[in-house]
Amino acid sequence: MTTLLASIGARTLGYLAGMGRGVIFLGSALLWALRPPAKFRLIIQQIRAIGVDSLLVVLLAGLFTGMVLGLQGYYSLRKFNAESFLGAVVALSLLRELGPVLSAFMVTGRTGSAMAAELASMRVTEQIDAMHSMAINPVKYLVSPRVVAGLIAMPLLTCMFNVIGIFGAYMVGVGLLDLGSGSYMAGMEQSVQLRDVGEGLLKSATFGVIISWVCCYKGFHALPMATGVGRATTEAVVLSFVLILLSDYFLTSVLL
Amino acid sequence: MIQVIDVHKKFGPQEVLRGTNLTIDDGCITTIIGGSGSGKTVLLKTMIALLLPDSGRILVDGTDITGLGQRPLNEIRRKFGFLFQGAALLDSMTLFDNIAFPLRERTRLGEEAIGRKVRERLEQVGLGDMGYKYPAEVSGGMKKRAGFARALATDPEIVLFDEPTTGLDPRLGQSIHRLIAAMQSQLGFTGVIVSHDIPEVFTISHRVAMLADGAIVESGPAAEFLQSQNPVVRRFLHGDAGEAVQ
Numbered sequence: 001m002t003t004l005l006a007s008i009g010a011r012t013l014g015y016l017a018g019m020g021r022g023v024i025f026l027g028s029a030l031l032w033a034l035r036p037p038a039k040f041r042l043i044i045q046q047i048r049a050i051g052v053d054s055l056l057v058v059l060l061a062g063l064f065t066g067m068v069l070g071l072q073g074y075y076s077l078r079k080f081n082a083e084s085f086l087g088a089v090v091a092l093s094l095l096r097e098l099g100p101v102l103s104a105f106m107v108t109g110r111t112g113s114a115m116a117a118e119l120a121s122m123r124v125t126e127q128i129d130a131m132h133s134m135a136i137n138p139v140k141y142l143v144s145p146r147v148v149a150g151l152i153a154m155p156l157l158t159c160m161f162n163v164i165g166i167f168g169a170y171m172v173g174v175g176l177l178d179l180g181s182g183s184y185m186a187g188m189e190q191s192v193q194l195r196d197v198g199e200g201l202l203k204s205a206t207f208g209v210i211i212s213w214v215c216c217y218k219g220f221h222a223l224p225m226a227t228g229v230g231r232a233t234t235e236a237v238v239l240s241f242v243l244i245l246l247s248d249y250f251l252t253s254v255l256l
Numbered sequence: 257m258i259q260v261i262d263v264h265k266k267f268g269p270q271e272v273l274r275g276t277n278l279t280i281d282d283g284c285i286t287t288i289i290g291g292s293g294s295g296k297t298v299l300l301k302t303m304i305a306l307l308l309p310d311s312g313r314i315l316v317d318g319t320d321i322t323g324l325g326q327r328p329l330n331e332i333r334r335k336f337g338f339l340f341q342g343a344a345l346l347d348s349m350t351l352f353d354n355i356a357f358p359l360r361e362r363t364r365l366g367e368e369a370i371g372r373k374v375r376e377r378l379e380q381v382g383l384g385d386m387g388y389k390y391p392a393e394v395s396g397g398m399k400k401r402a403g404f405a406r407a408l409a410t411d412p413e414i415v416l417f418d419e420p421t422t423g424l425d426p427r428l429g430q431s432i433h434r435l436i437a438a439m440q441s442q443l444g445f446t447g448v449i450v451s452h453d454i455p456e457v458f459t460i461s462h463r464v465a466m467l468a469d470g471a472i473v474e475s476g477p478a479a480e481f482l483q484s485q486n487p488v489v490r491r492f493l494h495g496d497a498g499e500a501v502q
Contacts, residue, residue, distance in 0.1 A: 122346075129306050130344035133337075134358040134410075135330035141361075 025139075025220070026147070026213045032137065033144035042141070046149030050208075051156060054110045061106050062161035065098060066090065066168025073169070074177050083179055087188035090169040094162045095192065095200045101248055103161040104207035107154060108240045112215040115146060116236035119219025120229040128220065143220065147212040154208025155201045162200070199255045206251060207244050214240045257282050258303055258414065258448070263312030264470075265298055272298050273309065274470030280414075284462035285440055285447035287478075289454060291492065294467050296450040297341070300416050303448065304336050305329055316414075334362065337407030337415040337445070341422055343399040345391040351378070351402045352387030355409050362410060377405040381435060397428040401435070408439060415440075417449040421456075429453060433460050454493065458482065466492065 073089045119142060122128050131138040166188070173179040218236035222228040258280035265273040272295040280286050280303075290296050301307040302314055305321045313320045316332050324332065345354045355374045359365055365373070378387050381401040391399055400420060407415050420436065421429035433453075437460040440447050451457040458464060458478045465475035466489050474486045484490065 125342055125347075126340045126344040127346055129301075130338065130340055130346070132306055133304055133333060133416075134362065135333040136358065136361045137326075 021221075022213075022217050025143075025217050026209075028139050029143040029147045029213065029216070032140035033148050035140070039141070039145050042145035043148050043152075046145045047153045049114075050107060050111045050146075050149050050212075051153035054107045054153075054157060055160065057110050058103050058106045058157045058161050059164050061102055062099070062164040063168040065102055065161075066094065066165030066170075067172045069093060069098075069165070070169030070172030070177075074173050074179065083173075084183040085187050085191075086169065086173045086179055087166075087184035087186070088191035089187075090173075091166055091188040091192045092196060094165045095196045097200075097248075097252075099158045099162040099165060100200050100203040100207060101244060103158045104154065104204065104211060104244050105241065106161075107157060107208075108211050108215075108237055108244070112211045112240055113233050113237050115212065116215040116219035116222075116233045117229055119216055120222030120232035123220065123222045124224050124226070124228055126224075138220075143212075143216045146216055147209055150208035150212030151205055152208070154211070155204045158200060158204035199251075202255070203248060203251050206247055210243050210247060211240050214243060257315075257317060258446075259313075259315040260299065260303070261313040261315065263299070263302060263309040263314065265295070265302065265307065265309050272470060273302075273312075276312070276467070276471055278465055278472050278475065280446060280448055281463065282413075282446050283444055285436070285449060285460055286463040286465065287449040287451055287457050287461040288465050288467055289452060289457070289492070290467035292452065295470055296452075296467055297418055299467060300418055300448060300450045304333060304338060304416060334410070335413045337410070337412035339400065339403045339407045339415065339417045339420055341419045343391070343403030345399060345402055345406070347391050350388055350390055351383060351394070351398075351405075354391070354402060355387075355406045358406065358410050373409065374405075377408055378402075380408075380439065381405045396423050397432070400424065400432055404432075404435065404439070408443065408445075411443070412445060414446045414448070417447065417451075419450055419452075421451065421453045426456075430456065433457065436460055455482070468492070 069090045070086065073086050074083055077083050077085055077089065119128075122142070128138045128142075131141060170184055174181045174184055215236040218232045218239065222232035260276055260278040263273050263276045264271065276299060278299070288296050288299060298307055302309050303316070305314070305324070309322060312322070314322055316335065319332060321329060321332050345351070346357065349357065352374055355377055356370050359370045359373060374387065375384070378384050381404055383398060383401050383405065386394060386398060391402070394402070404420075417436065421432050424432065433456060436447065436449070449457060449461065458481070461478045463475065464478050464481040465472050467473070468488050474481065474484050474489045476484070481489070482493070
């Protein structure tokens, strides 16, 4: 019994210590991001890696999410003779919830995993140690630009997701199911407020930081062995998904 | 001068360094030999605080680096160059940019001066026209040369070499040894080499120390070391490393 309790205690302490290290890592990345000289070139490179490289997959996911919403929404609303609310339902679902969360999932899978694998590979091949040995701070050079880029690129991608999603639902609702174009647009215009857009973007900026932070942390602290890269990548993706959903709930409950 | 004083280092239950003492003299090449897994690389990495000892002190020019904060530690690290076993070149950069990297990040030199310095180092290591290539596009020997050029880019006072000839054929290994000796006599840096390339590495070493059972069991000038009567050293030099490692 004592052994079991000791084992549970040790494991809990290990998790708490890991969380503490993770938070200190994020704090250090943010502090180094603020300290001059600013690494604009690296930040732009990372915005490109996160934004441009994820764009296609985000657009595809957005288009089909919108189309499915259009289809499901139309038939559900028709039961109550409320098809004219399709635009409002689609826009609010995408702007407040689906856009930020699904685009964050896409970015985690497309770019976050690559980020974790790249840093883990640098750890395994001693490239991060080489930076330390050259008196160059690897957090400032490798992590801070990625966190800043996540903060900037994620809301932009979410905007793309939302726009293409609304267009997808319009194609299905208006193009295929004979809903009036004016009805779709008017429903959207009457129900969507600037606050809905702002809250969605705030969520996506938070998710952007979470993805960069978690993926960099896992990659940066990968075990220096052949399996270290794979393990770091898997853990980074899973933990990012969990933290995105967790923070989504808390943000929603605060913002509502 | 580097002084390693009573250094202990454990990884889990395994105690790798058990009261290691060693002095590295200025301006000469000291080679640390020992069996695989004897802790040579760990010892080398503690000298630049890439690994921190559990106890003991590491003095670099009289400053104990074991308890230093990041800023003073970086000041000390500026004295060092480090050639890693796999060269540890940043694979997202060309060889030229790899060598320019510490100059761009740590100095106020302009791009023109950096370019001149990098080309000079590339010429010195025999990679004059290879600067535009990426690490993945060159051979293991070229990577080591480029890693050496990067280690020398900032004119360090001390250069650490972790197994500089591992993975290279004997001819390439010899050429790396000759390069290290030539650059050391030209630039006058203090060199610390971790190697088990015996006896070839003795030809370029001024001093040799042997690590076994987590401690230095013998050290001295290279010529004298070869004549050592220490049974652990003799067994290791004659190819039976088993007992030395145990």
